[in-house]
Amino acid sequence: MTYLAIVLLLVLSALFSGLTLGFLGLDRSELERKKNLGNHKARVIYEVRKNNNLLLVTLLVGNVLVNAILSVMLASITSGAFAVAVSTFLIVIFGEIIPQAFFAKYALTVGYFFVPIVRLLLFVFYPIAFPVAWMLEKAMGKEQDTIWSKEELAEVIKSHEDSSFSELDSDEEKVILGALTFSDKKAGEVMTMKKECFMLSEGSMLTESVLHNIKERGHTRIPVYYKKQRNIVGVLFTKDLITLRETKPLATVYRPDTILQVHTRESLDDVLNKFLHKRIHMAYVVNGDNKFVGLITLEDIVEEIIKTEINDESDE
Numbered sequence: 001m002t003y004l005a006i007v008l009l010l011v012l013s014a015l016f017s018g019l020t021l022g023f024l025g026l027d028r029s030e031l032e033r034k035k036n037l038g039n040h041k042a043r044v045i046y047e048v049r050k051n052n053n054l055l056l057v058t059l060l061v062g063n064v065l066v067n068a069i070l071s072v073m074l075a076s077i078t079s080g081a082f083a084v085a086v087s088t089f090l091i092v093i094f095g096e097i098i099p100q101a102f103f104a105k106y107a108l109t110v111g112y113f114f115v116p117i118v119r120l121l122l123f124v125f126y127p128i129a130f131p132v133a134w135m136l137e138k139a140m141g142k143e144q145d146t147i148w149s150k151e152e153l154a155e156v157i158k159s160h161e162d163s164s165f166s167e168l169d170s171d172e173e174k175v176i177l178g179a180l181t182f183s184d185k186k187a188g189e190v191m192t193m194k195k196e197c198f199m200l201s202e203g204s205m206l207t208e209s210v211l212h213n214i215k216e217r218g219h220t221r222i223p224v225y226y227k228k229q230r231n232i233v234g235v236l237f238t239k240d241l242i243t244l245r246e247t248k249p250l251a252t253v254y255r256p257d258t259i260l261q262v263h264t265r266e267s268l269d270d271v272l273n274k275f276l277h278k279r280i281h282m283a284y285v286v287n288g289d290n291k292f293v294g295l296i297t298l299e300d301i302v303e304e305i306i307k308t309e310i311n312d313e314s315d316e
């Protein structure tokens, strides 16, 4: 009978200790994410894991209680130094090391089946566990959610891509990393420099040679300026030239106010938001002295997000 009780107590000791490490070793935020993704086991465990102090105190009280009874029972069948050695050995190996190693690995899959027992323990030990858990929370504060910085998120993505167990491939890695970092870049870093910009003066005539030049450059949007390049007044859309039957003044064809102004220091996410809200896909960039220094389009931003140079049919 005593031996049976000892075995039973050892099993309980193993369970308490394994569940303590298993459940509290599960990151609460990660459990919540899994729960939100529809993982049933995570949802069930989350309900007992969310109040970490109450769970910790309950499992520890249970564990200490069981270990104390176990030591007394072992002392009743052995004595002296031998009793100490046997109980230490049994508790450490079977009550602590093996269950902790096991539950650390299978907390989610196996721990799930023990949730009803944990609920029962939470109920039984509530009168003792609740005041202690309450004091712990007052002294140490609530458990904080794990919030990663952008750099940490990037490291997670990189290590996932490197792992053979991950579904993430290198294209996805590139786009996610680009999406994480593109807002750190400024318009001035990705714009097309002024000297490379193809623009037309508002006073121009759309002659054969000008049209030929437009075709050669291959751009869809051509900024139009009044007298000086810094006075940009609109954009000539090359598709508006399709219906052109005769040589016309550019002033009658271009569309005024179809270009935004942004600053070299503006971050790409701000520029992107402007493009999307105003439904305009090109901006001229000005520096600190309000001087025109370049052009930026939606494509320049998309290239930063996907970390790939986009070349279309008309690009060389």
Ligand code: ATP
Pocket: 191, 192, 196, 197, 198, 199, 218, 219, 220, 221, 222, 223, 295, 296, 297, 298, 299, 300, 312
């Ligand atoms: P689409 O792809 O619609 O034909 P596009 O090739 O003319 O248009 P975008 O795709 O918006 O233009 O941009 C491609 C690159 O060309 C970007 O780096 C952009 O800054 C640059 N770019 C666009 N228009 C001009 C222009 N008029 N002069 C100089 N560079 C331009």
